[in-house]
Amino acid sequence: xxxxxxxxxxxxxxxxxxxxxxxxxxxxxxxxxxxxxxxxxxxxxxxxxxxxxxxxxxxxxxxxxxxxxxxxxxxxxxxxxxxxxxxxxxxxxxxxxxxxxxxxxxxxxxxxxxxxxxxxxxxxxxxxxxxxxxxxxxxxxxxxxxxxxxxxxxxxxxxxxxxxxxxxxxxxxxxxxxxxxxxxxxxxxxxxxxxxxxxxxxxxxxxxxxxxxxxxxxxxxxxxxxxxxxxxxxxxxxxxxxxxxxxxxxxxxxxxxxxxxxxxxxxxxxxxxxxxxxxxxxxxxxxxxxxxxxxxxxxxxxxxxxxxxxxxxxxxxxxxxxxxxxxxxxxxxxxxxxxxxxxxxxxxxxxxxxxxxxxxxxxxxxxxxxxxxxxxxxxxxxxxxxxxxxxxxxxxxxxxxxxxxxxxxxxxx
Amino acid sequence: xxxxxxxxxxxxxxxxxxxxxxxxxxxxxxxxxxxxxxxxxxxxxxxxxxxxxxxxxxxxxxxxxxxxxxxxxxxxxxxxxxxxxxxxxxxxxxxxxxxxxxx
Numbered sequence: 001x002x003x004x005x006x007x008x009x010x011x012x013x014x015x016x017x018x019x020x021x022x023x024x025x026x027x028x029x030x031x032x033x034x035x036x037x038x039x040x041x042x043x044x045x046x047x048x049x050x051x052x053x054x055x056x057x058x059x060x061x062x063x064x065x066x067x068x069x070x071x072x073x074x075x076x077x078x079x080x081x082x083x084x085x086x087x088x089x090x091x092x093x094x095x096x097x098x099x100x101x102x103x104x105x106x107x108x109x110x111x112x113x114x115x116x117x118x119x120x121x122x123x124x125x126x127x128x129x130x131x132x133x134x135x136x137x138x139x140x141x142x143x144x145x146x147x148x149x150x151x152x153x154x155x156x157x158x159x160x161x162x163x164x165x166x167x168x169x170x171x172x173x174x175x176x177x178x179x180x181x182x183x184x185x186x187x188x189x190x191x192x193x194x195x196x197x198x199x200x201x202x203x204x205x206x207x208x209x210x211x212x213x214x215x216x217x218x219x220x221x222x223x224x225x226x227x228x229x230x231x232x233x234x235x236x237x238x239x240x241x242x243x244x245x246x247x248x249x250x251x252x253x254x255x256x257x258x259x260x261x262x263x264x265x266x267x268x269x270x271x272x273x274x275x276x277x278x279x280x281x282x283x284x285x286x287x288x289x290x291x292x293x294x295x296x297x298x299x300x301x302x303x304x305x306x307x308x309x310x311x312x313x314x315x316x317x318x319x320x321x322x323x324x325x326x327x328x329x330x331x332x333x334x335x336x337x338x339x340x341x342x343x344x345x346x347x348x349x350x351x352x353x354x355x356x357x358x359x360x361x362x363x364x365x366x367x368x369x370x371x372x373x374x375x376x377x378x379x380x381x382x383x384x385x386x387x388x389x390x391x392x393x394x395x396x397x398x399x400x401x402x403x404x405x406x407x408x409x410x411x412x413x
Numbered sequence: 414x415x416x417x418x419x420x421x422x423x424x425x426x427x428x429x430x431x432x433x434x435x436x437x438x439x440x441x442x443x444x445x446x447x448x449x450x451x452x453x454x455x456x457x458x459x460x461x462x463x464x465x466x467x468x469x470x471x472x473x474x475x476x477x478x479x480x481x482x483x484x485x486x487x488x489x490x491x492x493x494x495x496x497x498x499x500x501x502x503x504x505x506x507x508x509x510x511x512x513x514x515x516x
Contacts, residue, residue, distance in 0.1 A: 060438075326455070335457060
């Protein structure tokens with residue numbers, strides 16, 4: 001195994017964790033990790049939160065220290081873009097004209113923010129998505145250099161809302177424009193959408209739904225964002241948070257099967273021999289929910305990386321985890337576990353005497369599918385346990401806030 | 414400046430020094446096995462679980478409510494469990510020993 005080479009394209013959560021997991025699983029061969037981003041790989045979740053609102057250097061958000069790559073003999077090639085894969089010769093070509101052979105190839109290319117084709121978007125002033133450390137530096141600079149600090153966030157998903165909360169903290173006047181009828185429509189239930197809409201409103205962030213942006217007009221240092229209902233908003237800074245497109249070009253160029261992402265089997269292998277795909281770009285089967293999904297989360301990136309490492313090292317394994325996510329906005333911590341899609345009943349549980357602590361439990365018949373905890377880690381960990389063990393929950397006890405939240409109280413015996 | 418000693422599951426003893434940041438960051442920056450800090454230090458993932466040496470627990474203190482809740486159903490939770498992303502490095506914790514829970 002010493003003379004084998006593993007090449008990883010993409011050095012974010014998935015790629016970096018894979019490199020280290022390979023060593024943990026006993027891989028003795030070479031590891032080459034490529035990424036077009038020149039910055040030492042960093043945690044992405046803080047980008048819209050602590051990193052945006054503080055003066056922390058990006059190094060403080062590093063996934064691993066530089067020296068640990070050296071200690072584990074991981075060749076980190078930063079600022080180097082992989083331009084092509086030759087699956088027959090098993091070699092990747094690099095933008096700098098060089099090439100690298102591989103025995104196993106892992107595509108961890110993630111996804112890129114969608115920049116919608118709105119007239120004027122190309123000439124807008126201070127318009128950024130939020131995906132990379134550089135995006136955040138641009139956003140910080142724009143907000144610090146502006147005296148009026150009017151920010152318009154297009155898209156009320158998690159990135160948009162987290163960024164809105166952070167910009168507010170930085171002293172901006174923030175407006176969020178969402179095309180759908182409610183915020184977070186694609187990702188959560190109306191209960192949660194209502195909660196977050198109120199939360200932002202209380203923090204003086206203006207949220208407007210059913211707003212379709214049709215034009216952006218740039219003037220000297222500012223912009224006018226125009227919607228289809230003829231309303232318009234002045235913006236010194238525009239954040240685009242309308243979702244992502246999977247970076248599947250390399251995979252598709254070698255004929256790998258693509259659906260909503262790069263299709264992989266339970267071991268994270270693509271349809272092409274010795275080529276794997278993990279993280280945001282992978283379209284994979286979840287055994288617990290028995291369907292194909294694509295997830296944009298740290299959990300998915302890290303856990304798939306572990307499975308790929310074991311697979312490449314010749315160990316039996318399948319990817320079988322319950323998805324979990326989190327989002328921090330203002331002093332609210334949202335923790336989600338499971339996939340709520342397909343639910344036919346929602347139980348909202350409040351905790352006695354606690355205004356901003358509750359949980360939302362999603363059922364399909366008797367089966368618990370997912371739990372969202374708001375400032376309620378206990379609901380989240382109990383939910384995780386119940387979903388894993390497919391426990392039957394006593395719904396009337398769950399609804400009853402005087403019943404203490406603990407597993408023994410909630411199970412049907 | 415504080416000295417912190419980690420004991421990993423394979424009984425390796427690593428003593429590190431820092432003056433700021435969290436214990437999790439210190440461990441990750443130095444590649445201490447079993448401390449991953451996947452969520453970046455916001456008490457969301459429970460991949461930085463340690464058992465504080467009994468005699469040092471007073472220096473470190475009790476977990477917050479959310480941290481205690483995250484720990485409650487963890488395997489190998491003990492009365493000395495902490496998520497070390499929630500422990501700030503300071504002079505007050507100088508000399509503590511932490512047992513890493515995960516491999």
